[in-house]
Amino acid sequence: MGRNGLHVAVVGATGAVGQQMIQTLENRNFPVETLTLLSSERSAGKKVVFKGQEIEVQVATPESFAGVDIALFSAGGAVSKALAPEAVKRGAIVVDNTSAFRMDENVPLVVPEVNESDLTWHNGIIANPNCSTIQMVVALEPIRQAFGLKKVIVSTYQAVSGAGAQAIEELKTQAKAILAGESFTPEILPVKSDRKHYQIAFNAIPQIDKFQANGFTFEEMKMINETKKIMHMPELEVAATCVRIPVITGHSESVYIEVEKEGISVEEMKQLLKEAPSVVLQDDLAEQLYPMPADCVGKNDVFVGRVRKDLDRDNGFHLWIVSDNLLKGAAWNSVQIAESLLKLGLVNL
Numbered sequence: 001m002g003r004n005g006l007h008v009a010v011v012g013a014t015g016a017v018g019q020q021m022i023q024t025l026e027n028r029n030f031p032v033e034t035l036t037l038l039s040s041e042r043s044a045g046k047k048v049v050f051k052g053q054e055i056e057v058q059v060a061t062p063e064s065f066a067g068v069d070i071a072l073f074s075a076g077g078a079v080s081k082a083l084a085p086e087a088v089k090r091g092a093i094v095v096d097n098t099s100a101f102r103m104d105e106n107v108p109l110v111v112p113e114v115n116e117s118d119l120t121w122h123n124g125i126i127a128n129p130n131c132s133t134i135q136m137v138v139a140l141e142p143i144r145q146a147f148g149l150k151k152v153i154v155s156t157y158q159a160v161s162g163a164g165a166q167a168i169e170e171l172k173t174q175a176k177a178i179l180a181g182e183s184f185t186p187e188i189l190p191v192k193s194d195r196k197h198y199q200i201a202f203n204a205i206p207q208i209d210k211f212q213a214n215g216f217t218f219e220e221m222k223m224i225n226e227t228k229k230i231m232h233m234p235e236l237e238v239a240a241t242c243v244r245i246p247v248i249t250g251h252s253e254s255v256y257i258e259v260e261k262e263g264i265s266v267e268e269m270k271q272l273l274k275e276a277p278s279v280v281l282q283d284d285l286a287e288q289l290y291p292m293p294a295d296c297v298g299k300n301d302v303f304v305g306r307v308r309k310d311l312d313r314d315n316g317f318h319l320w321i322v323s324d325n326l327l328k329g330a331a332w333n334s335v336q337i338a339e340s341l342l343k344l345g346l347v348n349l
């Protein structure tokens with residue numbers, strides 16, 4: 001009512017995801033009247049440029065959220081658990097990028113192309129799914145709608161930026177050290193707080209997040225559980241193997257699916273994906289055209305290629321899905337949720 005825009009807060013403003021959130025708010029020309037940038041004490045006082053204006057980063061406290069309409073959180077689960085309820089108490093709607101609330105049944109877990117209408121029952125907190133889950137469900141939802149979906153088996157090739165700014169630095173310094181014949185000590189990957197750390201440069205690490213009692217990692221369980229929740233399909237069969245590779249940005253996924261409908265051709269599958277929202281089909285074998293992370297950086301879409309019919313199962317298909325994990329996997333999906341809130345009248349100017 002008469003305002004030029006919303007009061008938006010970014011928590012974790014100096015991080016890999018937070019930086020992209022600020023950039024995405026600017027690129028989308030999201031109606032921001034006031035932008036509050038929050039971090040820990042480490043980065044407080046730093047200046048960040050938004051729409052040509054310098055904004056000073058402040059320490060995140062409960063009082064930081066007074067007057068905030070939408071708070072985009074990406075400062076780790078502990079910060080979200082402590083501060084998201086404080087933000088809600090002060091009237092903000094929280095879009096949370098961490099895994100703190102994703103499986104809470106009172107919290108919608110939203111990818112706008114798939115389940116935008118779940119936003120209507122939010123109770124102050126909306127969860128942004130795991131990056132590797134988001135890009136997969138964007139490609140799978142149109143397939144589910146057209147042909148039904150029974151089973152998903154995914155293997156991921158995930159970029160180091162998914163583990164934050166320190167992991168990017170670790171890959172770069174290790175690569176330099178190895179090429180210079182110097183020694184180095186891995187400290188961040190696969191999981192900073194786990195007991196052992198391994199070389200990521202010129203390597204592949206089949207562990208993302210900590211191991212669970214069932215032998216899967218937490219990242220793999222996130223893909224399994226979040227896919228079922230977002231697609232409203234508790235009965236969907238999903239298995240995942242998540243691997244970290246020495247790419248800075250852009251997650252890739254080899255996905256095997258089984259659909260309900262028999263007799264679907266590769267051409268029908270490709271045509272469907274070509275017309276799907278936020279999906280770009282890059283699949284031309286004669287031209288050696290297929291998605292690769294280096295080509296996806298900085299883009300909001302989900303790129304799909306290598307579409308093949310399984311050789312043994314008529315209802316089985318293989319896909320290769322790539323997207324910028326910091327954008328559709330995190331910052332863009334969060335800002336897209338904020339845009340949906342405006343569109344649905346769940347937040348008002």
Ligand SMILES: NC(=O)c1ccc[n+]([C@@H]2O[C@H](COP(=O)([O-])OP(=O)(O)OC[C@H]3O[C@@H](n4cnc5c(N)ncnc54)[C@H](OP(=O)(O)O)[C@@H]3O)[C@@H](O)[C@H]2O)c1
Nearest residue numbers: 012014015016017039040042043074075076162164165330
């Ligand atoms: N990277 C991805 O692709 C991705 C995707 C989806 C979700 N996420 C989630 O988003 C979160 C952040 O990821 P990231 O990759 O951006 O990590 P990051 O690069 O390590 O950045 C962490 C950010 O959180 C801030 N922070 C840390 N402790 C804090 C505290 N006690 N109070 C306030 N702010 C604090 C940091 O501020 P300082 O500069 O002061 O340290 C920094 O701004 C993680 O929970 C991650 O799981 C990441």
